[in-house]
Amino acid sequence: MNIKNKLIKILVPIVSILFSFIIGAILIASIGGDPVEAFSYLLKGAFGTTSNIGETFVKATPLIFTGLAATFAYKCGVFNLGAEGQFVMGAVASVWISTTFISIPTPLLLVVSLTSGAIAGGLWGLIPGILKIKRGLNEMIVSIMLNYIAVLFMGYLYSGPLRDGNLPQTAEVAVKLGRIFSGTRVHAGILIALVLTVILYYFLFHTSFGFKLRAVGLNPTAAEYNGFPLKKLILTSFVISGAIAGLGGSVELHGTQFRLMSGFGIGYGFDGVAIALIGQLNPIGTVLVAYLFAVLRKGAITMQVGTGMPTSVIDIIQALVIVFAVAGSALTNLPKVKQFFTNISQKSNKEVK
Amino acid sequence: MKEILRMEDITKKFGEVYANQDINLTIMEGEVHTLLGENGAGKSTLMNILIGLYQPSKGNIYLKGEKVKIDSPSKAVKLGIGMVHQHFMLVEAMTVFENIILGTSKDKSIFIKKDAIKKGIIDLANKYGLDIEIDKEITEISVGAQQRVEILKALYRGAEVLILDEPTAALTELEVEGLFQIIRKLTAEKKSVIFISHKMREVLEISDQITILRAGKTVTTLKKDDTEASELANLMIGKELVTSEYEKVIETKENIICLEHVDFNAKSKHSGISDITISVGKGEILGIAGVDGNGQSQLAQMVTGVISPDSGTVYLNSKKITKFSPHRFIEASVSHIPEDRNKMGLIGNMSVKENLALKSLETPALSMGKGLFLKKKAITNNAETMKEKYDIRCSSVEQETRNLSGGNQQKIILAREMEENPELLVAVHPTRGLDIGATKYVHDKMIDSRDKGCGVLLISADFDEILKLSDRIAVMFEGKLVGIYSGNNPPIKEISLAMSGKIE
Numbered sequence: 001m002n003i004k005n006k007l008i009k010i011l012v013p014i015v016s017i018l019f020s021f022i023i024g025a026i027l028i029a030s031i032g033g034d035p036v037e038a039f040s041y042l043l044k045g046a047f048g049t050t051s052n053i054g055e056t057f058v059k060a061t062p063l064i065f066t067g068l069a070a071t072f073a074y075k076c077g078v079f080n081l082g083a084e085g086q087f088v089m090g091a092v093a094s095v096w097i098s099t100t101f102i103s104i105p106t107p108l109l110l111v112v113s114l115t116s117g118a119i120a121g122g123l124w125g126l127i128p129g130i131l132k133i134k135r136g137l138n139e140m141i142v143s144i145m146l147n148y149i150a151v152l153f154m155g156y157l158y159s160g161p162l163r164d165g166n167l168p169q170t171a172e173v174a175v176k177l178g179r180i181f182s183g184t185r186v187h188a189g190i191l192i193a194l195v196l197t198v199i200l201y202y203f204l205f206h207t208s209f210g211f212k213l214r215a216v217g218l219n220p221t222a223a224e225y226n227g228f229p230l231k232k233l234i235l236t237s238f239v240i241s242g243a244i245a246g247l248g249g250s251v252e253l254h255g256t257q258f259r260l261m262s263g264f265g266i267g268y269g270f271d272g273v274a275i276a277l278i279g280q281l282n283p284i285g286t287v288l289v290a291y292l293f294a295v296l297r298k299g300a301i302t303m304q305v306g307t308g309m310p311t312s313v314i315d316i317i318q319a320l321v322i323v324f325a326v327a328g329s330a331l332t333n334l335p336k337v338k339q340f341f342t343n344i345s346q347k348s349n350k351e352v353k
Numbered sequence: 354m355k356e357i358l359r360m361e362d363i364t365k366k367f368g369e370v371y372a373n374q375d376i377n378l379t380i381m382e383g384e385v386h387t388l389l390g391e392n393g394a395g396k397s398t399l400m401n402i403l404i405g406l407y408q409p410s411k412g413n414i415y416l417k418g419e420k421v422k423i424d425s426p427s428k429a430v431k432l433g434i435g436m437v438h439q440h441f442m443l444v445e446a447m448t449v450f451e452n453i454i455l456g457t458s459k460d461k462s463i464f465i466k467k468d469a470i471k472k473g474i475i476d477l478a479n480k481y482g483l484d485i486e487i488d489k490e491i492t493e494i495s496v497g498a499q500q501r502v503e504i505l506k507a508l509y510r511g512a513e514v515l516i517l518d519e520p521t522a523a524l525t526e527l528e529v530e531g532l533f534q535i536i537r538k539l540t541a542e543k544k545s546v547i548f549i550s551h552k553m554r555e556v557l558e559i560s561d562q563i564t565i566l567r568a569g570k571t572v573t574t575l576k577k578d579d580t581e582a583s584e585l586a587n588l589m590i591g592k593e594l595v596t597s598e599y600e601k602v603i604e605t606k607e608n609i610i611c612l613e614h615v616d617f618n619a620k621s622k623h624s625g626i627s628d629i630t631i632s633v634g635k636g637e638i639l640g641i642a643g644v645d646g647n648g649q650s651q652l653a654q655m656v657t658g659v660i661s662p663d664s665g666t667v668y669l670n671s672k673k674i675t676k677f678s679p680h681r682f683i684e685a686s687v688s689h690i691p692e693d694r695n696k697m698g699l700i701g702n703m704s705v706k707e708n709l710a711l712k713s714l715e716t717p718a719l720s721m722g723k724g725l726f727l728k729k730k731a732i733t734n735n736a737e738t739m740k741e742k743y744d745i746r747c748s749s750v751e752q753e754t755r756n757l758s759g760g761n762q763q764k765i766i767l768a769r770e771m772e773e774n775p776e777l778l779v780a781v782h783p784t785r786g787l788d789i790g791a792t793k794y795v796h797d798k799m800i801d802s803r804d805k806g807c808g809v810l811l812i813s814a815d816f817d818e819i820l821k822l823s824d825r826i827a828v829m830f831e832g833k834l835v836g837i838y839s840g841n842n843p844p845i846k847e848i849s850l851a852m853s854g855k856i857e
Contacts, residue, residue, distance in 0.1 A: 208714035208724025227680035
């Protein structure tokens, strides 16, 4: 049983990625390109030089945060589509803290700034959570709406009160996350992301609180009948999910961008949702898929420069991965397909014996 | 009598499992033929083959001597085979009339000739004594009336063979009598009825012939007059069954729970309770009799803390309850076997061991630091112990509970709810959908709990179960308590009348 489920969970994303690349290749060929050449540029772009490899980690970092944020909320059965807004609010809080309280010594200021980023994200996540449990509002709609508010608020700040100079952007933060590999832009944020992943994994699968969250996600009625505080758990999962995204925004600010400007954080929220789904709502799966997305993004630019293939080809491949992963999960729920996997796992069981 | 339908050597395999294996069934014209068997004996599979939902892996079906291939439900309808499912297939927002004509077109006109069709339906209903209100919406009519609509629907489609799947499950005693009269009229008109049930009393009353299935095979076919209840039960489970008579407790000690003038959503007759004053003593079983949907669900939710009363007081262990939440009731040692085990009792996508640990996650036995670190090994060991003790049949404790049979799912809930020796056990339809063996097991466990001093509130739509177990019997009708009777030699007739609201 368990072998079967694990097999499905690992196979679905791998097969989805494979299929997406095959279709991507057909697509490239059909617009007059050479798929082999295009993909080799893609790989070169992602892994060709140390600096390029480093860049994939830089790009993966924010995606890991928003992916984890989505995973965490999904596990409790609520849909946080507001990671983008929480990400932005986290960065906004951090910019304000670290450009205002410059008298605090640097390492401490960094900690304070990251913490307040997480708190700001958590508060931004609290809003849809409260509206859901108190008023029964759909958390998806509310969290999406809050994305717009957050992004526009950020826009007001960098073009108004926090503007630095003539350009619509804030001042650069003085405190930065340290680089951890020379010759690359890889910063300590990736370590924070990985540590967070381990913590979340432990929390979800080794504590009673995580157990309860998952129980609520799988069957809220039974969870309630068994004495679990449904509303409290839903609210908590929203706040934690928001805090993860907020911390992500703060890390992105201190590690990569250093200032807020137009386009900061755009798209990370929805990418996070896709990453969580393809990663089968497992924190570790989420990290792997986030890295894959980062590789695709980094490689896409090199591919465009090298072959003239538009980067949108890669966007299409990325979208196809999502489609295949969702379709694959649905497919594996069909009785016939399930039977097939049961047969396989039974066979492998016998072989083991 | 002529043969109308014959199923010959029917075999149906799902993967490697035989759901049906070489089953033979012969139905005569104008007879009531009962299919008797435990859950998983293959009754549903066989009937699904007959109405064209499944194709047999092997075997043939003959209708009036001619071989037929039933490859879709609409083909079955065309051949004159109709089925009334246990859970009715009616469109609730439509009227009786609309439900009956749904999907039929007897002429080519694009308009529905309402009056003519309606007259035809009413004539048909009168012929078989089916009392219906043709223009009412389904939601407005009782469960018994809905069943009559289902029967009429099948007859209107020209059914010659009518399959009734557990038709008495949701009916009162009086309604059952009415149904039997209808069945007798049907057979008098040379229609054949396949009756699926496991209530011996009814089976022996209505059947002409009885075919017993066990583990996907035909055990035998018997004439009603040649058999009796105990023989049928033994054939059905394949071994001698010792039926237990339970002793009734007459004197009770102090109350464990006490409700005084409790109201909840009192205006609703079917989903509220109104002015209920009732108590359960330590070491007694109080049975709540009544037809489903007369406020029993709300009563159960109230005494487990899921809902709070609009007015009135609830005392648990002589303490007045001010805040209602399942958590508080669980802490006060109230256990709950909920009415819908899949929806309320178990988390289907979680494993057997996780479901068993659900209520004791934060105990020192299963975790360190009040849940900060779950002892996976202890959880597994705990599950293994329970698996043995409560005879839970699963391939491993890692198996997801949704893949288990109803009986085994119920055993998981029993294990979880009874292991801690609760002070109050609220059991709602505890044996619904369970076979004889599992039912006996659940009953024994409930009596055990009672004898250990646990108060038991038993809510069941199965009147026989109430009579068998209860030390006192209370009857609910339209959200009100209409009578309390002793469980020792209970006045059955009087209670039945009370259940249908006919009481002074």
